[in-house]
């Protein structure tokens with residue numbers, strides 16, 4: 814497929830970025846809390862936000878890894894739901910997608 818190399822490079826760059834962010838989140842979450850009660854309360858709120866951000870990041874990492882493995886096995890660009898070809902415009906917009914625009918509905 815044309816542009817596949819370009820898309821693969823985009824996915825790999827994105828994966829690098831996400832892995833970097835995930836380890837930052839990890840560090841933030843595991844940092845020991847302050848002794849001060851009020852600061853602790855604020856920190857656990859921050860932790861919740863970070864944990865959510867972490868979930869989203871993990872999810873995207875997972876999707877990108879799947880996309881890269883589909884590229885490796887030659888299934889990339891095929892809708893996993895109906896089996897039709899996903900348009901290049903859609904793949905460029907959302908490189909980690911595995912469904913066509915109809916199935917994503």
Ligand SMILES: [Zn+2]
Nearest residue numbers: 892895913916
């Ligand atoms: Zn489909």
